[in-house]
Amino acid sequence: xxxxxxxxxxxxxxxxxxxxxxxxxxxxxxxxxxxxxxxxxxxxxxxxxxxxxxxxxxxxxxxxxxxxxxxxxxxxxxxxxxxxxxxxxxxxxxxxxxxxxx
Amino acid sequence: xxxxxxxxxxxxxxxxxxxxxxxxxxxxxxxxxxxxxxxxxxxxxxxxxxxxxxxxxxxxxxxxxxxxxxxxxxxxxxxxxxxxxxxxxxxxxxxxxxxxxxxxxxxxxxxxxxxxxxxxxxxxxxxxxxxxxxxxxxxxxxxxxxxxxxxxxxxxxxxxxxxxxxxxxxxxxxxxxxxxxxxxxxxxxxxxxxxxxx
Numbered sequence: 683x684x685x686x687x688x689x690x691x692x693x694x695x696x697x698x699x700x701x702x703x704x705x706x707x708x709x710x711x712x713x714x715x716x717x718x719x720x721x722x723x724x725x726x727x728x729x730x731x732x733x734x735x736x737x738x739x740x741x742x743x744x745x746x747x748x749x750x751x752x753x754x755x756x757x758x759x760x761x762x763x764x765x766x767x768x769x770x771x772x773x774x775x776x777x778x779x780x781x782x783x784x
Numbered sequence: 785x786x787x788x789x790x791x792x793x794x795x796x797x798x799x800x801x802x803x804x805x806x807x808x809x810x811x812x813x814x815x816x817x818x819x820x821x822x823x824x825x826x827x828x829x830x831x832x833x834x835x836x837x838x839x840x841x842x843x844x845x846x847x848x849x850x851x852x853x854x855x856x857x858x859x860x861x862x863x864x865x866x867x868x869x870x871x872x873x874x875x876x877x878x879x880x881x882x883x884x885x886x887x888x889x890x891x892x893x894x895x896x897x898x899x900x901x902x903x904x905x906x907x908x909x910x911x912x913x914x915x916x917x918x919x920x921x922x923x924x925x926x927x928x929x930x931x932x933x934x935x936x937x938x939x940x941x942x943x944x945x946x947x948x949x950x951x952x953x954x955x956x957x958x959x960x961x962x963x964x965x966x967x968x969x970x971x972x973x974x975x976x977x978x979x980x981x982x
Contacts, residue, residue: 689870689874690867690870690871690873690874691867692864692867693863693867696860696863696864696867699860700860700864700896700899700903701899701902701903701906701918703856703857703860703903704899704900704903704904704907705903705907706904706907707907707911707916709916710907710910710911710916710917710918711916711917711918712906712917712918713917713918713919713920715920715941715944715945715948716906716918716919716920716922716923718940718944719920719923719937719940719941719944720902720906720923722937722940723902723923723927723933723937724895724898724899724902725867725871726933726936727895727898728867728868728871728872728891728892728895729871729875731891731894731895732871732872732875732883732891733875733879735883735887735891736875736879736881736883737879739881740879740881745880745881745882746881746882746884747881747882747883747884747887748884748886748887749884749886749887749890751887752887752890752891753890756894
């Protein structure tokens with residue numbers, strides 16, 4: 683179960699190139715640990731966006747998550763970057779968090 | 785009598801003619817040799833002047849040709865799109881919903897834009913600390929706004945640091961002793977996870 687939740691991650695090289703593309707100074711590099719953390723951040727961001735869109739679709743009683751659902755959650759995703767939703771969900775998945783305590 | 789002497793204006797000495805011919809040949813060579821090279825930023829000003837003379841356009845601002853840059857960005861976006869697709873597929877199984885292709889593409893595009901914001905912030909923070917390498921501390925400051933995210937990142941960084949520490953110890957000690965320590969540290973890490981999030 684744990685492996686299922688964390689199997690899709692960004693490759694270090696991809697993240698390195700993504701960061702270098704947007705750095706104003708070409709000499710700026712990223713440390714190895716920071717790369718791992720940034721890839722985790724990006725993964726969380728995508729998971730958050732996907733989970734919120736899915737929730738929006740479910741409240742509209744629709745099994746197909748269309749771009750309208752994503753557009754609706756987009757402002758809140760940017761304004762309140764509280765990744766509580768996903769962080770808790772991932773921890774439940776890992777079995778660390780006891781579901782009764784939430 | 786003319787002020788400039790008896791010499792005709794167009795008369796050039798043999799030596800200077802040879803110089804001009806030589807320079808012309810250099811410029812032609814540079815035109816054909818240097819033109820395919822796209823990294824213009826690292827050239828010195830003198831070589832830029834020579835290249836300009838030779839007819840190559842020297843652009844100081846971009847390090848890549850415009851077309852190459854757009855192709856590079858497309859490749860990166862495709863990589864992001866692929867990983868986004870994988871993550872969304874996992875979400876589909878968890879939430880029992882179906883994501884449309886446009887949704888996945890939109891999420892991938894948004895993630896790509898988010899990278900730009902991250903990169904800008906990270907660079908600024910590392911620059912403020914007078915470093916040229918982005919550190920774990922820079923990442924922590926970037927996510928300081930959201931408490932759960934901050935805790936998550938701090939926890940991950942501690943795990944990474946613990947993993948590195950254990951690697952160092954493994955190198956120092958013999959293999960037998962190293963394995964015992966690894967088991968001990970792993971149990972410590974899982975216990976600390978519980979205590980942090982409760």
